[in-house]
Amino acid sequence: MEEGDDLLLQLEQILENDEQLDEIGFIHPTQFATLDTNSDSHSLQFNTHFFWNKDHKLAISFEVLSPLYRAAVQKHSCARRNYKPIVRSCSKEGSEEFLASEIDLLRHSKALVVLSPNFPTAWNSRKLILSNHHDLTLFLNELQLSTLILSYSPKSECAWSHRRWIIKLIAERFQNLEAIIRNESELVKKICEKFKMNYRAWNHWCWLVSYMTTQQVLDELSKLRKWAELHVADNSCFHFRRRLLVRVLQNSSTGKAKDASFNEESHTCSFLEGELEWNELLIRRYVGREALWMHRRFLSHCWINKFANDSKLNMFLDREMQLVKTCLVSSPDEFNDILVQAYLAAAYFLWLSKAAPQIRYEIHGRSREAGDVTSLLVKISPEKTLFWQSMGI
Amino acid sequence: MGELAVEKHTEYILSIEKRKDDFESLVMEHLRLSGAYWGLTALDLMHKIGSVKPDDVVTWIMSCQDKESGGFGGNVGHDPHVLYTLSAVQVLAILDRLDALDVEKVSDYVAGLQNEDGSFSGDMWGEIDTRFSYVAICCLSLLHRLRKINVEKAVDFIVSCKNLDGGFGCIPGGESHAGQIFCCVGALAITGSLHHIDRDLLGWWLCERQCKDGGLNGRPEKLTDVCYSWWVLSSLIIIDRVHWIDKDKLSKFILNCQDLEKGGISDRPDNAVDVFHTYFGVAGLSLMEYPGLKTIDPAYALPVDVVNRIFFQK
Numbered sequence: 073m074e075e076g077d078d079l080l081l082q083l084e085q086i087l088e089n090d091e092q093l094d095e096i097g098f099i100h101p102t103q104f105a106t107l108d109t110n111s112d113s114h115s116l117q118f119n120t121h122f123f124w125n126k127d128h129k130l131a132i133s134f135e136v137l138s139p140l141y142r143a144a145v146q147k148h149s150c151a152r153r154n155y156k157p158i159v160r161s162c163s164k165e166g167s168e169e170f171l172a173s174e175i176d177l178l179r180h181s182k183a184l185v186v187l188s189p190n191f192p193t194a195w196n197s198r199k200l201i202l203s204n205h206h207d208l209t210l211f212l213n214e215l216q217l218s219t220l221i222l223s224y225s226p227k228s229e230c231a232w233s234h235r236r237w238i239i240k241l242i243a244e245r246f247q248n249l250e251a252i253i254r255n256e257s258e259l260v261k262k263i264c265e266k267f268k269m270n271y272r273a274w275n276h277w278c279w280l281v282s283y284m285t286t287q288q289v290l291d292e293l294s295k296l297r298k299w300a301e302l303h304v305a306d307n308s309c310f311h312f313r314r315r316l317l318v319r320v321l322q323n324s325s326t327g328k329a330k331d332a333s334f335n336e337e338s339h340t341c342s343f344l345e346g347e348l349e350w351n352e353l354l355i356r357r358y359v360g361r362e363a364l365w366m367h368r369r370f371l372s373h374c375w376i377n378k379f380a381n382d383s384k385l386n387m388f389l390d391r392e393m394q395l396v397k398t399c400l401v402s403s404p405d406e407f408n409d410i411l412v413q414a415y416l417a418a419a420y421f422l423w424l425s426k427a428a429p430q431i432r433y434e435i436h437g438r439s440r441e442a443g444d445v446t447s448l449l450v451k452i453s454p455e456k457t458l459f460w461q462s463m464g465i
Numbered sequence: 466m467g468e469l470a471v472e473k474h475t476e477y478i479l480s481i482e483k484r485k486d487d488f489e490s491l492v493m494e495h496l497r498l499s500g501a502y503w504g505l506t507a508l509d510l511m512h513k514i515g516s517v518k519p520d521d522v523v524t525w526i527m528s529c530q531d532k533e534s535g536g537f538g539g540n541v542g543h544d545p546h547v548l549y550t551l552s553a554v555q556v557l558a559i560l561d562r563l564d565a566l567d568v569e570k571v572s573d574y575v576a577g578l579q580n581e582d583g584s585f586s587g588d589m590w591g592e593i594d595t596r597f598s599y600v601a602i603c604c605l606s607l608l609h610r611l612r613k614i615n616v617e618k619a620v621d622f623i624v625s626c627k628n629l630d631g632g633f634g635c636i637p638g639g640e641s642h643a644g645q646i647f648c649c650v651g652a653l654a655i656t657g658s659l660h661h662i663d664r665d666l667l668g669w670w671l672c673e674r675q676c677k678d679g680g681l682n683g684r685p686e687k688l689t690d691v692c693y694s695w696w697v698l699s700s701l702i703i704i705d706r707v708h709w710i711d712k713d714k715l716s717k718f719i720l721n722c723q724d725l726e727k728g729g730i731s732d733r734p735d736n737a738v739d740v741f742h743t744y745f746g747v748a749g750l751s752l753m754e755y756p757g758l759k760t761i762d763p764a765y766a767l768p769v770d771v772v773n774r775i776f777f778q779k
Binding site: 134137138141142149187188190191192193196199233236237240269271274275278279281282305306307308311312314315318361362363366369370373374419423426427454455456458459462463 | 486487488491492495496538539542543544546588590591592628629630634635636638639640641642665666668669672673675679684685686687706708709710711714
């Protein structure tokens with residue numbers, strides 16, 4: 073077997089040469105046989121038993137991961153030691169020695185994060201260098217590196233956090249984030265398509281909301297609707313909608329919205345109404361989905377807080393009661409989904425009575441309509457008996 | 466299912482140090498200090514801390530410190546981060562060797578990570594997360610140096626991450642997640658600020674995490690996982706709502722995740738074990754007063770006798 077250093081050199085050359093690399097996979101040696109070997113006529117020399125590179129995809133054999141990793145750790149830590157003292161002693165940043173040490177550290181840290189996406193010190197080495205630069209292309213390339221790593225390590229906290237660091241830098245130094253936000257939103261959607269309820273990915277998107285304009289928030293809300301309909305169990309997606317809705321509602325209550333389309337109370341009301349109707353449609357269509365009922369709790373909460381003293385309250389509660397009643401079943405022998413739906417509906421009813429103390433009286437008046445929800449909840453979910461009893465109406 | 470296999474789990478934890486050649490172990494090297502915390506706390510809870518040599522551990526831990534900043538990295542030669550700084554403090558506390566630390570230096574590092582809005586960065590690069598708030602507050606409290614930060618602002622930031630469902634996320638507007646909830650509730654408990662929590666509302670969200678198999682999940686629509694036995698249960702205990710879930714069913718779920726042959730606990734029954742889930746399984750059982758285990762403190766995530774030693778034997 074070749075030495076780790078040789079292998080690392082080959083890997084680093086591939087990474088440098090293929091600037092458009094968009095996917096990396098670590099594969100079993102036997103899988104190499106199944107890969108198309110009619111590869112492009114590479115100017116690069118690398119061992120085809122361990123590496124495969126075509127159409128901007130790179131495969132690395134499991135067999136060489138450990139020696140590669142060890143070599144990368146060692147080379148990176150040498151490069152890091154060489155880099156720091158030069159930064160301090162060198163007043164002229166353009167000196168050859170300085171540039172060489174920079175290139176060295178960039179090369180080895182890249183190989184290391186490719187092999188071990190959560191190796192924080194290697195990401196930090198890159199930040200150390202980038203913070204001394206003012207070149208937008210360099211920052212965009214860095215986002216691309218993070219994208220590449222997220223393609224096979226979608227939960228890598230370091231890769232996500234590195235993105236945010238770069239975006240903050242771009243926001244400070246170049247300001248316009250519109251195109252970047254568009255790209256980020258595509259990236260998150262693509263990743264969440266493949267890996268469901270990825271907390272890190274959705275959290276990244278939530279983080280971006282504060283950088284969005286009101287128009288972008290509204291666009292995201294409408295674009296995301298289709299996506300949500302196809303992923304009704306994705307609680308993170310619905311949470312993200314809630315994050316966007318809160319922005320819209322805040323803007324409308326503080327009159328911040330400059331486009332004036334959502335700064336009126338009536339608009340807020342119709343906006344919430346629209347979301348409630350859509351959510352009800354999904355609840356009836358996709359039976360027994362917790363994420364949908366959680367979303368309804370949020371919407372009702374907002375609605376009640378805005379309009380509790382309004383004449384619309386009774387109409388609102390009548391509709392909620394109607395929905396709850398049609399979802400309730402009394403016999404626990406029903407099919408699983410139907411039973412779960414009954415459970416979620418009963419819990420929602422109970423939740424309404426507790427979460428909005430200002431309408432407790434109205435809810436109380438309707439509790440007979442719903443029947444004995446507490447007993448139903450205890451029957452379906454006996455592990456929480458004490459909870460249901462202490463919350464019961 | 467059976468009982469908690471204390472001997473097997475001890476062997477498993479001690480064996481982790483020896484297996485170092487496969488790629489899976491290598492890529493975990495950067496968080497070895499947290500690994501040490503999980504392993505050693507589990508051992509201590511099982512009354513097996515005597516099976517490690519404290520001097521070796523202390524020497525290694527101190528070699529993970531970045532002398533310049535005072536913070537600790539996840540392993541020798543790694544950049545300092547508040548996460549590993551807490552792990553170092555916790556392990557030294559378990560071994561009763563906090564005297565090895567330059568307390569002012571370490572606490573200055575942690576306190577220096579507080580931002581203007583009260584939040585905490587994880588390290589000099591500025592990523593903000595309520596996890597780092599908890600870690601910093603827990604660490605400073607264990608070192609008796611909470612006075613070095615603006616506690617009021619730290620609490621305000623945590624409260625700003627509360628959602629309408631009663632839970633907490635990483636940042637303001639972030640999705641509620643049981644792990645983040647533990648961090649926020651723990652930090653509020655340590656700073657005496659639990660009045661910011663609506664106990665019934667948060668307790669509701671938390672107890673809805675218990676699923677049919679008895680285990681807990683970390684968010685709606687997710688699978689159960691042993692690690693949430695810690696995050697959810699400790700939060701429920703702190704806010705005094707733990708009677709709302711079925712503890713027997715949860716104990717059975719955890720015991721079902723044991724590898725009775727080789728030792729260790731996995732995330733779900735029949736999956737591969739790891740030290741992270743072994744710790745959380747044992748810690749969860751300890752919260753439920755499983756016989757033969759030491760009791761763990763739900764906010765500091767350390768055995769109660771260790772916490773008492775720090776706060777009551779000054």
